[in-house]
Amino acid sequence: MTAEIEPQVFRLVACRELLESHPQSLRIREQVEALEEAMPARPGVVVSFCRTIIETTCKTILTDRGAAVDGAWEGQKLVSECMKYLKLGSNEDGQDDARLRTGTESLVRGLNQIVQGIVQIRNVHGSAAHGADAYSPLLNSGYAEILARATDAVVGLLFKSHLALAEAEPLSRFEYRTHGDFDEFIDAGYGPFEILDVWLSASEALYATDFEAYRAALIQFRQEAEHGEQPVAEGEGDE
Known part of the structure; x- marks a missing residue:
């Protein structure tokens, strides 16, 4: 008798690291778990949470650093504001590297394009899309997985850079025993x-x-x- 193969559980690796760093953040946990559970059967839910997770991550980073957050900021604007605090383009010794800086600027533009793409697809195919016809075809689950992986990559870059800087520049918000x-x-x-x-x-x-x-x-x-x-x-x- 052939043994049944258990379905592979979908996990957002970088987002899970964020959860470990902010165990008290029930909102982030709720969003990540909802996206993971929706794969692959509910692609509209996946796409909707992709945008939400990126925005929540950016707001968390900005708040950790004591920066004011405008409630009207969305996707690309939040990523751009985060980048101001993450000092991408510097070596481990803190010295600025011109070539690394140039590459980082290209990376930031790429990130913003990813976020823009996620927002555009979410507005059309997300479960909360405005004015969607009840009989509109669902987004292919393959696209949903690509968007979820892209979201995880964006979160990973932003949050790991954020935590690395926190070693030398203590955040405006952190848990006791962090240091x-x-x-x-x-x-x-x-x-x-x-x-x-x-x-x-x-x-x-x-x-x-x-x-x-x-x-x-x-x-x-x-x-x-x-x-x-x-x-x-x-x-x-x-x-």
């Missing part, structure tokens, strides 16, 4: 301390009560480490 080495540095110099029989760590208390002070100290910590200096907490070594 574990800094938390250990703070905790080694201060605390822990007890309040009503509850022991609190200094790093978590600072993060929770004054995030801007926490972030400012984190930036100084990163800058000192970058210049080869050994950071020293003010309370470290106190008797």
Whole structure:
């Protein structure tokens, strides 16, 4: 008897990495899972979520970086705004590379064309297309998969670049314990301390009560480490 072959589960790899970085983002998770579940039977749903995921990713990046987001911005405009913060065209040492910059500019134009194509197809074949005839033929599932893979590629480039920069330039929004080495540095110099029989760590208390002070100290910590200096907490070594 021939064993049944289980259908392959469709997954957006880069989008899944975004979910791991923002586990609290139920909206992103809902969008990614809805797209994955719709493949290949509901191509209209897939196309609709392609645009939504790109826009949500861009808004997440801009918010992480403390940038104002205009509610009227869509697809291409959101990608262009994100690019201003991602410093594409620089080497690992932070130095600008003219040839890399030229290639990156071409890449950005290509990304915007991809996004434009996704929006145009979504407006005609998406499940929420305006004024679609109830008997209009469905989009071929092959096109839906191509659009989904393209969406995943766009998300991957934007979000991985975003996270790479966050190592040196702490974001305006991030979870506690994202920078574990800094938390250990703070905790080694201060605390822990007890309040009503509850022991609190200094790093978590600072993060929770004054995030801007926490972030400012984190930036100084990163800058000192970058210049080869050994950071020293003010309370470290106190008797």
